[in-house]
Amino acid sequence: MATIKDIAKQAGVSISTVSYALNGSPKVTPETTERILAIAKELNYIPNAAARSLKTRETKIIGIFLTDFSGAFYGDLLQGTKETLTRKGYELIVCSGKQSHWMLPERMIDGAIILDVTFDSEDLIRYADRGHKLVVLDRELAHPNINQVLLDNKAGATLATEYLIEEGHREIYAVTGPGSSYDSKQRLQAVMQVVERTAGVQLHVIEGDFNKEGGELAAKAIMAGRRDGQAAAAVFCFNDEMAIGMMNYIAEHHSDIQVGEHIHxxxxxxxxxxxxxxxxLSTIDYSKRKWGALAAEQLVKLINSDAVENERIYVTLLKGKSVGTSK
Known part of the structure; x- marks a missing residue:
């Protein structure tokens, strides 16, 4: 494998001149830079990223850590992140699983965006203490080297629950995400607050998993407890994937039950x-692409030691078909 020394020898210049040319330094004339780059290409020279990062203390690589890649949620989020980082001159790598966490303390990346429940908050604080720059999307952490770009879960859950109540429902099922999920906890807390301040509303909580199968299991449990002639039920699934799973289950196993008429x-x-x-489907809407883009923007600001403030991604209610209720 060719080295900088090989390029310098063939070009008849010093090693430092080659280094300057490869890094686009104005210390080398355009003619010399062009000649050195041509020789590097001829020799199939590949830069040593590890050596470069030791010298410059930067890799120009950002890591985004996700709990997993399943479901349809992550595409727009990653696209927004990638587009912004590309404009800023950074590459993006996507990581999942505890074994990937070592990339942060080993400084294989310049910073990290965290949407990964397997990352302990104590570890993130410890890394931040060592100077690592982080943006968290799934928890609240107060540290100068950590920025929060959080989804407004409580506002979304409040909009969803109040909408069901305004439609006349007095029995509401909440299908949550995993118990470890920050988003799910925030949504459930908001649902409970709305129910507590509204007289005559009964809440049933069913633990889900943010997957389609979780929605199917929740539908099975709800249908098993329903009686003929009972008022229309209302279900708030904490993500669309579970809601779609629930709708599919009802269509397949309960053809006499119409979504939008007997169950909302x-x-x-x-x-x-x-x-x-x-x-x-009625749902809570927000821009996942904007969420990823804003997280990337904030992280680059942290890396450049620019001032940043915690941000929040706002949500709106998107209404589907009007439904029959218990009015």
């Missing part, structure tokens, strides 16, 4: 598949 389902995330559901 609302989701969260406004994923693309929800737009094709029949009837159109």
């Amino acid at each position: 389902i609302i989701g969260f995330d406004n994923m693309e598949l929800a737009s094709y559901s029949q009837p159109r």
